[in-house]
Amino acid sequence: MIRFNGVSKHFGAVRALDVFSLEVREGLVYGLIGPNGAGKTTAMSILSTLLLPDAGTVTVDGLDVVREAGEVRGRIGYMPDFFGVYDGLRAAEYLEFFAAAYHIPPAERQRLAKMLLELVNLPDKADVYVDSLSRGMKQRLALARCLVHDPRVLILDEPASGLDPRARAEMKEIIRHLKHLSKTVLISSHILPELAEICDEVAIMDAGRLAACGTVAEITAVSRGARQMKVEVLDRAEELAGFLASRSGIAEPLVDGPAVKFFLNGERAEQAALLQEIIYAGWPVAEFGEVRRNLEEAFMAVTGEGGENIEGN
Template sequence: MIEFNGVSKNFGAARALDQFSLTVREGLVYGLIGPNGAGKTTAMSILATLQLPDAGTVTVDGRDVVREAGEVRGRIGYMPDFFGVYDDLRAAEYLEFFAAAYHIPAGRRSRLAAGLLELVDLPDKAGVYVDSLSRGMKQRLALARCLVHDPKVLILDEPASGLDPRARAEMKEIIRHLKQMDKTVLISSHILPELAEICDEVAIMDQGKLIACGTVAEITAFSRGARQMRIEVLDRVKELADYLATRPGVSDSHADGPTVQFIFSGEQAEQAELLQVIITAGWPVTEFGEVKRNLEEAFMAVTGGEVENDGGN
């Protein structure tokens, strides 16, 4: 459904995307995450036909976003991280205005607007001026605007940004409903626990490149060949942490009570060999195994940084 193939994009000396490739299959809710400046917003802007790639191709439903931009726009709904609303319009009028822009026949516009307001749980706000709506309501109205032409693909850039917990929960429920409507949804967010709840698959970006992708379970179990390990011993815990820090493939080794936790990037055979070395060296091991990460921990292990808004890149 969505295909990035070797896409690069520069802004002066800064490279926002660097040979970025990603495939999003039809009907998925797909999460795009990455640290500040990773390239998420740039990728979404190119997908939405608002920017041109310097190299590579992007297609939506088999249509090239450069050569067939008009056809692509008919298949996508784009909700940027910063959007404008017309404060002097009522909510229903706002949707009818965009329906007219998409050449929806006049006789269908009011029914369409009413249906969309019902979808985003704003049916009682049809006659309310947009400027009097809360931020969460404006976000939902903006999402309804993306749906006026019944697109196959929705591109949502930080749709929950600045929302309170209740408004974020409402947005999650709407996205789940869109999946039930067979929409393909590409969504970026820095609220990783919520992405883990609603996304079928996720991709991690860093410095304009794809670092890892797969289901949430796959990403959290194994990221960039590194696993979070835990070993418990009866004594000499700090000594073991220091020793592990000298071993190849080991990083971030630290003592935590009776255990040592560390990141290990070796293969399974090397992991078994490491355990044997520790036992042979005399440490009384009582437990050894992998710590299952959540999505945020996997993100930190892969990128070594914090989760932040993209800031336009």
């Protein structure tokens, strides 16, 4: 659905994108994260046909964003991190104005505005002036504006920026609903725990390049060519570490309080077999599973501030 292929973009001596490549499959909620200056907004601006790449190609649904920009604009909805609203308009009028810009027939505009206000949980704000809405309501109204022409792809740059927890929760639910409507959503945010909750896959950018990508589970796994596991027992953790050290396919068992962490070569079948062995050997197991970082820890590791690296797909 979305494909960046070897895209570069310079602003004077600043290299915003450096041979950047990424593919986002149809129907996914896809997170784009990275430190300030990583190139996220530049990538989104090129995808939205607002900037031209210096090199490489970008396509949306097979359409080139440079050569077929007009058609691309009909298939995307873009919500930038900073946007304006027309304070002299009521919420419904605001949506009807943009519907007119997309040449939607006059007879359909009022119905469409009502439907979109319901979608973003603002049905009672149709006759309220935009300038009297809270920031969270304005964000949701701006998202509704992106949907007036029923785009297949939504590009959301920091949609929850500056929102309070309740407003962020409302925005998350709306994004989940958009996925159920078969929209492909590319979303940039610095609020990593919430991205981890709503995204099917994520990509981490650093210095204009793709540093890692994959599912949230893949990105947050502690990867060293083996899975890092943790087994917590009610007693005899030191003995369990010795027991694990004697098993093939297990490396670096380390006691951590009542638990033992270790690296295991193998998939779910090997994990299940090992758990059975531990239980049959008499250890009372309280917890057994794979060690994972949260997305913030993975981000710090990938961008060189966490002291370790992870591999993306």
